[in-house]
Every structure is written in structure tokens, then in C-alpha cells.
Amino acid sequence: MKREIKELVDRGEMLPLMEEFYTIQGEGYFKGTAAYFIRVGGCDVGCHWCDVKESWDANLHPPTKTDSIAENAAKYSDTIVVTGGEPLMWDMNPLTKALKDRGVKTHIETSGAYELTGDWDWICLSPKKTKLPLQEVHKAAHELKVIVYNKHDFKFAEEQAAQVGEDCILFLQPEWSKKDEMIPLMVEYVMKNPKWKMSLQTHKYMNIP
Numbered sequence: 001m002k003r004e005i006k007e008l009v010d011r012g013e014m015l016p017l018m019e020e021f022y023t024i025q026g027e028g029y030f031k032g033t034a035a036y037f038i039r040v041g042g043c044d045v046g047c048h049w050c051d052v053k054e055s056w057d058a059n060l061h062p063p064t065k066t067d068s069i070a071e072n073a074a075k076y077s078d079t080i081v082v083t084g085g086e087p088l089m090w091d092m093n094p095l096t097k098a099l100k101d102r103g104v105k106t107h108i109e110t111s112g113a114y115e116l117t118g119d120w121d122w123i124c125l126s127p128k129k130t131k132l133p134l135q136e137v138h139k140a141a142h143e144l145k146v147i148v149y150n151k152h153d154f155k156f157a158e159e160q161a162a163q164v165g166e167d168c169i170l171f172l173q174p175e176w177s178k179k180d181e182m183i184p185l186m187v188e189y190v191m192k193n194p195k196w197k198m199s200l201q202t203h204k205y206m207n208i209p
Ligand SMILES: C[S@@+](CC[C@H](N)C(=O)[O-])C[C@H]1O[C@@H](n2cnc3c(N)ncnc32)[C@H](O)[C@@H]1O
Pocket: 043, 049, 050, 051, 052, 083, 084, 085, 086, 087, 109, 110, 111, 125, 126, 145, 147, 173, 174, 175, 176, 177, 201
């Protein structure tokens, strides 16, 4: 990469853009709400069941001017979801400022494994055992969404819930390939522990992005 471009990416003024699409938020608290998604490339958290492994290598995704990403996104929706890859690998201040200047709401999907940058209306923290969230992200999260791949994930979910703020909304979401096995256990768990709510990847049932 040219030095000038690398400097802009380092400052968050350009971002490796993998894809962007207008859809319905499929997961968590805003499930069912129309939103424009910006998927930023780059992630080294390494979830073996990740459903967007193509996002991991940032070099495969073209550095794109942050201002033009925001300008375009704001044409589609008043709710913008920034996801990845791991968006917090990059400085999110320029992107969220450009979005806020255009009067839209900023949501992020993050593992919380990197420093919290950006001005967010909604933070969905989905913690991962391979690279745990930073305390600042635990404290700022509006929603905790723990992926359940096996029985041990209930214990992990409780450990994570102990670290978020009091008002943080707690979700369990089945890992897609294990959902038939895990959903019955999760239903039982949520009925016994009603501070948790179920989240499903409803966009996959609807066959939308
Ligand atoms: C692809 S990640 C990108 C954002 C960020 N890296 C993160 O993990 O939160 C978006 C959301 O999808 C979830 N996810 C990824 N693969 C999944 C799978 N196979 N089944 C269920 N949820 C999955 C993640 O936990 C996260 O909540």
C-alpha cells in the first residue's frame, strides 16, 4: 500500500471497505429495524465459526474514503450499523463524526477487543474467548450478545454479564451451525434465567443480507 494511503487508513480517514448494504438488522435489540450496514475489513480475533471469514484480511478490501462512505450511507437510512471484520481495529472517530454530521444514528457490532473509538448511539458487544473485550467496552455496551456454540458458553456468558453495566441488555444467540442442538438448551436457560433474552440471526431465515 502507498505510504499516503496507509497514513489515511491509520487515521481512520480511509477504511478497508468490504461491502455495504441496506437491509433489516437481523439480530439483537434492533432486530426488525431497517438499517444500512457498512462492513469494514480486518479481524484477527479468529472465531472458528465466524460467518464472514472473507472479512479477516484487510488487504483484500479497498481503502475507501471515510467521508464518501458516510455520505453514501446516509442516503439510505437514518440508522447505520458499522460491522466487520472488527471495526475497532481502526480509528472510528472520523467515520462516526461524518455520520453524526449527517444526522444519522450510529450503531456498532464489535468483539470489544480493541480500544473504543467513535461516537456511538448503540454498542452491541459480542465478546469472544480468543481475545477478550477491554473493560472500557464492557462499561459502554448497550447490548451484550453472547454466541452459544456449546454448553460452556453459558458460563462464559455469565462471566461477561458480570462485567457490563447494569442497564446493558443481555442476549444469547445460537451459533448458526449448532442452532438445532443449542436452541432447546438456550430456551431452558432463558426461562430459568430471565435476565437473558434470545437473539436469532433472523436475516438468515429471511434470506436477506
Ligand atoms: C461477523 S461479526 C462482526 C463484528 C465483530 N467482529 C463481532 O464479532 O462482534 C457480527 C456478529 O455476528 C456474530 N456471528 C458471527 N458468526 C456467527 C455465527 N456463525 N453464528 C452466530 N452469530 C455469529 C458475531 O458474534 C457478531 O455478533
